[in-house]
Amino acid sequence: MSHQPFSSLSRRQVIRGLLAAGAFGATSRLWTGCTPSTPTASSGEASPGASPISAKELVMGFIYVGPKDDFGYNQAHFQGKEGLAKVAGVKTIDQASVPETTEVQEVMRNMIEQDKANVLFPTSFGYFDPHILKLAAEYPEVQFFHCGGMYVEGKHPKNVGSYYGYIDEMQYISGIVAAHTSKTGKLGFVAAKPIPQVLRNINSFTLGARSVKPAITTQVVFTGDWSVPVKEAEATNSMVDQGIDVITCHVDSPKVVIETAERRGIYTGGYHADQISLAPKGYLTGAEWDWTSVYTNYAKMIQEGKTLMNGGIPHLLRGGLKDGFVKLSAYGPAVGDPAKKDAEAAKAKLMDSSLTIYKGELKDNTGKVLLPSGKEYAQKAGELEAMSWLVEGVVGKTA
Template identity: 75%
Template sequence: MTTKRPLSVPRRQIIRGLLAAGAFGATSRLWVGCTPTPTPETSSGSPAASGSASPTKEVVMGFIYVGPKDDYGWNQAHFEGKEGVAKLPGVKTVEQASVPETNEVQEAMLNMINQDKATVVFPTSFGYFDPHILKVAPGNPNVQFFHAGGLYVEGKHPKNVGSYFAYIDEAQYVAGIVAAHMAKNGKLGFIAAKPIPQVVRNINSYTLGARTVNPKATTQVVFTGDWSLPVKEAEAANSMADQGIEVITCHVDSPKVIMETAEKRGIYCTGYHTNQSKLAPKGYLTGAEWDWSKIYGEYAKLIQEGKSVTDGGIPHLVRGGYKEGYIKVSDYGPAVTDAAKKDADAAKTKLEAETLIIYKGPLKDNKGKVVIPAGKEFKQKDTELEKMDWLVEGVLGTVKS
């Protein structure tokens, strides 16, 4: 399915010359995130607005992926989101896959803007934000750039740049509940790419969910060092199976190898990004999934109405979870018990109603330090959680910068 649209040689040469000449603004340093039924709705942190006229203006939306569109992971989730928004009237989409986090993504963005006439661009990978989006955006003030996970800072970043993300750690929390029910010895495993806050948050939420079922449950974490390292991922999964870990999950670009390895080793797994049940028909329990088409549909509606992130008609920061319909969990696999389903469904209901607070004190990290004191709590939209650099009690591993 991977299709990389060719760029003409003259266009590449022109764009590279502009980039080399420093035609775009200076870079600002900031941590950003990595790292699929569109019905616009009004909510805090959502781009949708109520009482608007029916959209009529055509919009060209460009999507850029760091890997293949059929990776059973991060890129496929965004591709599925793109496919959803492409079905809306007045929306035209263009895309390019397997674009590395180098100056090539700047070329891809400029190609979409200059040749495809895209006025909205979604470069979806972790390393696309800084420096690449931050370099291209100032020179294209009439184009809106939206990044999945970037933490926009007013007064520091270009006004035509926005950030969107979903609280998928809510789904990881639910998956952790299922995992703890199925792991008789309480041993869980988490294979992760990099210890950035969004990854750390997923590890912590998974563990906190598990420990509501089994307070002694542990999560062994292994950081591979990059988003797509299939050999290291397989080695980590095999090592966990050798250690007696009974359920493994992950936060890497493509969980494919990890799910397949778990199935071969006869242990359970919970997925990430998209539904991977086909890869592990016996051992797949559930998984944390994005619904990007919901967010993309909301953006399309507002842009068709003439609104923009530059003039404040669209929020610079868009966030949401179960309540906003931005995430979901995979259907339960055949091995999942009724008790696990009951507890997981109850947690989902509370998260949708925002009556379940995942991060509330007293809470200790895995070194025994109190990170959230008694009486203190952080709700999902609190940006303090987007700076997370500690692992909760029960996680076996360390965060290394």
């Protein structure tokens, strides 16, 4: 069930009133760790995160930087949250359109203190540092899971975790389909910011395309932020004017890019969620998240008494197609049989782990060798998590 929040002012007034009455301060953290009446065997006292959380106590809060119906990043997380309705004993609350400012700190506090949330999923990239890290220190019994952040052992609080999917696997396949469909040999990628997760998608898309047509190129344009509709439209139109005939993106909502490309009569690859309804003629396929499976697994682990703090839940959780983190959109009407055949073959190899996307010899787009022949980066390689380069075939710069 979606949570309809009070205004920030009314929440603060309620909390201050409770604190002033002395009724809240003594109990504000009792619900965030474990069942207070359940002692541990060693100490006779409750130990945060050490015993199973009962059904009525598991409250999972979700925070999105944009609207829930954006056809993109936030909608994908919202759909994942909605999937928890099938899990017994889990209550969910959420709040949308929360900026990456101190406002998210207040939203998190309100969810913890008013709504009794003991698990939070603040999903946007900019929520992590300093906002999640600050709140995690204030509420050590609450577990904070961030999408895409990098947990550092010994540096970050024990109650902070990071999860993310290898959606670049689906971008690789989307690149295969794009290359088969393109007549000009020019692809386009509208991107928000040159952070590792975005660069990885650009590079994997390009490598997938070049596995079909080695000379194909990908023009990238960075808009500077996650949701800048005017710049996204301008970038798409500019690419079409340059002869690019397939475009994909990594922005919060692909809606503007997909619809603009459809109006201009070119093909598109989707991202985050299914956008075929926005481009019934030109949509090829897309890289989608499957957050329901991820959030369901988290809920079940927590119900079993596993936590970040007791080591039962890993601080870094990653997975790809075979792990149920990501999926490929259905093929659009413009996708031919050769493209489908190659795409399905790549999917099969990802499922049996026989396909490595990053292997040598691999150069960046300045000619520098990133990986010599015979070397490779597996999906879990730290070098990919810290990616700062663009591969050969990408036209553009990271700065």
